[in-house]
Every structure is written in C-alpha cells, then in structure tokens.
Amino acid sequence: MFQQLPMYQxxxxxxxxxxxxxxxxxxxxxxxPHRTFKxxxxxxxxxxxxxxxxxxxxxxEAGYKVGLYTSPHLIDFRERIKINGVxxxxxxVITFINSNKNYLEQHNLSFFExxxxxxxxxxxxxxxxxxxxxxxxxxxxxxTNIINPVLSVITNIGLDHTNILGDTLEEIAIEKxxxxxxxxxxxxxxxxxxxxxxxxxxxxxHSAEIILASKITLQLKTDLKGDYxxxxxxxxxxxxxxxxxxxxxxxxxxxxxGLNSVIxxxxxxxxxxxxxxxxxxxxxxAHNKEGLxxxxxxxxxxxxxxxxxxxxxxxxxxxxxVLPIFxxxxxxxxxxxxxxxxxxxxxxxxxxxxxxxxxxxxxxVKEAYKVAINNANEDDLIFIGGSTFVVAxxxxx
Numbered sequence: 001m002f003q004q005l006p007m008y009q010x011x012x013x014x015x016x017x018x019x020x021x022x023x024x025x026x027x028x029x030x031x032x033p034h035r036t037f038k039x040x041x042x043x044x045x046x047x048x049x050x051x052x053x054x055x056x057x058x059x060x061e062a063g064y065k066v067g068l069y070t071s072p073h074l075i076d077f078r079e080r081i082k083i084n085g086v087x088x089x090x091x092x093v094i095t096f097i098n099s100n101k102n103y104l105e106q107h108n109l110s111f112f113e114x115x116x117x118x119x120x121x122x123x124x125x126x127x128x129x130x131x132x133x134x135x136x137x138x139x140x141x142x143x144t145n146i147i148n149p150v151l152s153v154i155t156n157i158g159l160d161h162t163n164i165l166g167d168t169l170e171e172i173a174i175e176k177x178x179x180x181x182x183x184x185x186x187x188x189x190x191x192x193x194x195x196x197x198x199x200x201x202x203x204x205x206h207s208a209e210i211i212l213a214s215k216i217t218l219q220l221k222t223d224l225k226g227d228y229x230x231x232x233x234x235x236x237x238x239x240x241x242x243x244x245x246x247x248x249x250x251x252x253x254x255x256x257x258g259l260n261s262v263i264x265x266x267x268x269x270x271x272x273x274x275x276x277x278x279x280x281x282x283x284x285x286a287h288n289k290e291g292l293x294x295x296x297x298x299x300x301x302x303x304x305x306x307x308x309x310x311x312x313x314x315x316x317x318x319x320x321x322v323l324p325i326f327x328x329x330x331x332x333x334x335x336x337x338x339x340x341x342x343x344x345x346x347x348x349x350x351x352x353x354x355x356x357x358x359x360x361x362x363x364x365v366k367e368a369y370k371v372a373i374n375n376a377n378e379d380d381l382i383f384i385g386g387s388t389f390v391v392a393x394x395x396x397x
Contacts, residue, residue, distance in 0.1 A: 022109050023143040026117040029103055033124030037067070039147045040239070043135040043176045044155025046291040047189065047232040050224060050262075050271055051155050052134045054236035057265040058258030059130060059243075060084055062250045067123035067131030069144070071112070074269055074285075074392040081119045085266045088122055096121060112136050116143040140178020150246060152179045152208075153239050154199065155189040155232065158290035173198040185209040185242050189235035213238040222259045226272035226284070227301070228294035233259055270391045272298065275384075279376040280304070283384040283391045287313070289321045295385065296325050304381035306331065308372045312365060312390040313348060314341045322386075323355045330383075331375070332359025333368035337389035365393035 027034060042052045049070055056068040066084055073079035078087035096118045097104070104114055116136075123131045133149070135142045157173050173195035180186050180202045188199050191214050203210040213235040220233040237255060244250045262268055270285040272295075280302075286295045299307065307330040313319065314337070334349045336342040345361040352359070362368035365384075372382050384394050 019141060020143065020146060022107060023113045023116055023146055025107065026100075026103070026109060026113060027120065027146060029100075030117060030121050034120040034147050036124040037128050038130040039149040040130065040132050040151045040153065040243075041135065041144065041147060041149040041179045042132060042153045042155070043139040043142075043179050044153075044189065045158035045172070045176075045288065046286070046294070047155040047228075047235070048134050048153075049285075050229060050232040050268070051153060051189070051235050051239075052132045053262050053266040053268040054222065054224075054232060054259060055153075055239055056082075056085075056132045057262045058236065058240050058250065058255050059132075059248075060265050061258040061261065062248070062254040064129040064248075065127070067119070067126075067128040068266060069116070069119040069123075069131060070134040071115070071136050072388055074388065074395055077115075079267070080115060081122055082266065083123070083126055083128060085264075087267075088118075092122055093118065110143075113143045135176075135179060138172075138175040138178070140175050142178075145179055148181055149179075149184060151239060151242055152181060152184055152186040153189070153235060154179070154186065155235055156290070157192060157195045158288055169194040170198055174202075177202040180206055180208050182206045183208060185211060185246075187211045187213055187235060187239045187242060189213045189231055211238060211242060220259055221256075223261060223263050224268070224271050225274070226294070226298050228298065229271070269395060270388070273391075275394070276373070276382075278378040279308075279373070279380040279382055281373070281382040281384065283394055285388045285391045286385060287317070287387050289325065292322055292325050292385075295383075296327065299327065299381075299383060302381050304379060305377060306380045308333065308376050308380060308382040309359075310335060310365065310368045310372050310382065310384040310390070310394070311348070311352075311359075311386045312337045312345070312368075313343045313386045314339070314389065315343045316341065317343065317387075319348075319351045323352055323357060326355070326357055328356045328358075330357070330359075331372075332357050333362055333372050334359055335362045335365045335368035335390070337365060337387050338393050339389050342387075342389065365390050366397055369394050369397065 059066045068082045081088040275281040309330045310333045312335045336345045
C-alpha cells in the first residue's frame with residue numbers, strides 16, 4: 001500500500017488528484033457502500049480531527065454504532081478507520097487489498113482514494129449507524145466528497161496547503177464550502193469576516209441552513225487539554241444539537257459524557273498530549289500558522305524555568321509564516337521527521353536562526369527528544385511539534 005501507490009503523506013502534492021473520477025469509479029466497483037449508512041462530513045484547516053473525534057464520542061455515548069474516518073495516522077495505518085474507537089482489524093485491510101489489488105493498480109488510485117474506499121466498504125460491511133468522515137484536504141475535490149451527509153461541519157479556515165487550495169482565505173473557503181450539500185444543514189465553527197460570507201452564499205444557493213457555533217457562549221469541558229479546544233468543543237456541541245433536531249436521540253448527558261471521554265472512546269492522540277511529568281513533556285500535531293498560534297499561546301500560559309522545543313517540519317512548509325510565532329527564549333532541538341517529505345534539519349537551523357531561534361541539529365526526532373529530556377531539569381517544560389510526523393516519531397519511543 002505504502003510503496004506502490006501515490007501517498008500525500010510521503011510525496012506531497014504530486015499524490016493529490018484534482019477530480020473525483022477515481023473514487024466514484026472505485027465506489028461503483030464496490031457497490032457504492034457509502035450510500036448504505038448515514039454520515040457527517042467535517043472539513044476545516046484546524047480542529048477538524050478533534051471535532052470529528054468529539055462527535056464520534058458523543059454519538060457513542062448515545063448508543064450508536066459509530067464509524068470514524070480521519071487522516072493522517074500517527075503510528076498505525078489502522079488509526080484512520082475505526083468503529084466505536086476500535087481500529088479496523090489487520091485481516092480486513094489485507095482482505096480489501098487482496099480482493100481489489102488488480103483494480104487499484106490498473107486504475108492508478110492514490111493512497112488516499114484507496115483508503116477512503118476501504119473505510120466506506122468496512123463501515124457498510126459492519127452496518128454502522130453513522131460515520132464521521134473527516135475531509136483529507138480541502139473539500140470540494142476531496143475523495144470523501146462523494147457522500148451525502150445528514151450534516152456538514154466546517155471548523156475554520158487558515159492559510160494551509162496554499163499551493164493546492166489557493167492563496168487567500170476566500171479561495172480556501174470556496175474549496176471547503178464544497179462539502180455543503182442541498183438542503184443539508186452546515187455548522188460553521190468560527191466567524192471570520194473573509195470566509196463566513198462565502199459559506200453563507202453557498203449555503204443559500206443550496207437551500208442549506210447555516211449555523212454559527214461561535215455564537216454559543218457556553219464554557220464546555222472536555223478531556224482534550226489545551227484552551228484552543230474550546231472552539232472545537234462548541235462546534236461539536238452545536239453539531240450534536242442539530243443532530244438532535246434531525247431525530248437523533250442524544251441527551252445532554254450524552255453530550256457531556258462524550259466531550260469528557262474523547263480519548264477513552266476514540267483513542268485520539270497528539271492534541272496537547274502530556275508524555276512525561278518531571279520534566280513536563282507535551283506534544284501537539286499543530287502544523288500551520290493558525291494552529292501553531294494557538295499552541296504557542298498555550299505555551300505562554302505554562303509555568304516553567306526553561307522551555308525546550310523539539311521542532312521539525314515537512315519540506316513544503318512556509319517557514320517565514322510559522323517560525324516567527326515561536327518564542328525566542330527557548331532552547332531548540334531542530335530535527336527531521338522520518339518521512340521523505342521531512343525538512344532537512346540543517347536547513348531548518350539556518351532558517352530558524354534568522355528569527356533568533358537558537359539551538360542545535362539532530363538527525364532524528366528521537367535523538368533530539370532524548371537529548372532534550374537529558375538536558376531538562378524537573379521544573380522545565382519540553383514541547384514537541386511543528387509537524388504531525390514529528391509527534392508520530394516521538395510517540396513510537
């Protein structure tokens with residue numbers, strides 16, 4: 001799967017297919033499994049993974065059999081496809097590939113297209129009540145966008161993947177708005193003056209009710225750490241209330257318990273996740289300007305003597321956008337995540353020095369982390385991030 005087929009995680013934009021022909025064709029060959037169960041479609045630049053997991057947890061607490069499709073994975077491919085928090089069994093993955101191998105290779109399907117087909121096929125086979133489907137990239141041309149959901153959710157818009165989705169917030173919003181379907185309600189997580197009018201226009205065109213989650217002032221608790229999760233929590237709460245109006249049996253207790261049991265119910269990792277106590281070690285998968293702004297704001301609220309940051313990026317990241325966000329008084333451990341798209345640590349050091357971020361280079365995330373933990377005192381703080389793949393590397397230690 002990983003070596004023979006194009007994969008965005010490994011090679012970047014060359015793996016992105018700018019039409020839905022392949023996934024439509026694959027779905028037809030599988031008997032259009034996505035039409036056999038209800039879905040919720042979740043898009044956005046930041047927070048769509050956390051929001052998807054929150055919604056899955058709420059619905060699980062309400063007694064539904066819930067499929068969850070997300071990407072990328074951190075450690076195991078099977079993290080992408082879950083039912084009630086349990087990863088797809090290895091034999092199901094093997095059986096799907098063996099049964100469809102000739103078709104997959106003959107039609108030159110991308111890794112993502114293949115995985116979407118596998119997820120829909122598995123959810124149909126297991127007769128889920130509903131599946132939460134996270135968009136991979138954008139929305140309009142994303143392989144997941146063949147579904148007709150009961151609800152669409154767009155968390156927020158930021159400048160990420162601009163080489164594919166557009167250079168402005170408005171252009172990116174148009175791509176994300178592609179998941180809005182006729183007469184299907186859409187929950188928008190955050191108001192942004194550049195993007196909300198785009199969503200309003202598309203929703204009006206499709207006679208779709210639009211609901212703005214940030215109007216809600218409730219302070220909701222969740223087991224996911226980090227103040228930035230409040231936006232996602234509100235979005236999930238409003239989405240659950242919309243589902244209630246659509247006939248789903250979801251109580252206030254289901255919502256409360258669901259939001260407070262996300263990790264237990266779904267196995268979500270990498271969101272302000274604490275790995276060690278003394279010194280305190282935290283990792284987070286935030287990897288673009290908006291997400292890293294939230295994370296560095298959280299860092300400023302922490303109490304510590306010295307801050308250590310294990311930092312790495314992918315090679316197509318616009319460093320001029322993200323490096324100025326990081327604190328200058330931290331000790332940096334620059335490293336390369338273990339994927340072909342990983343940015344060379346020597347280049348990162350050179351670029352970071354222009355923004356007065358000082359530290360040393362390490363050939364791997366694991367080496368950087370081991371040095372950081374040895375250097376840190378008990379009352380120091382170590383943060384690990386910059387890329388999903390940096391977090392993935394440290395979680396395998």
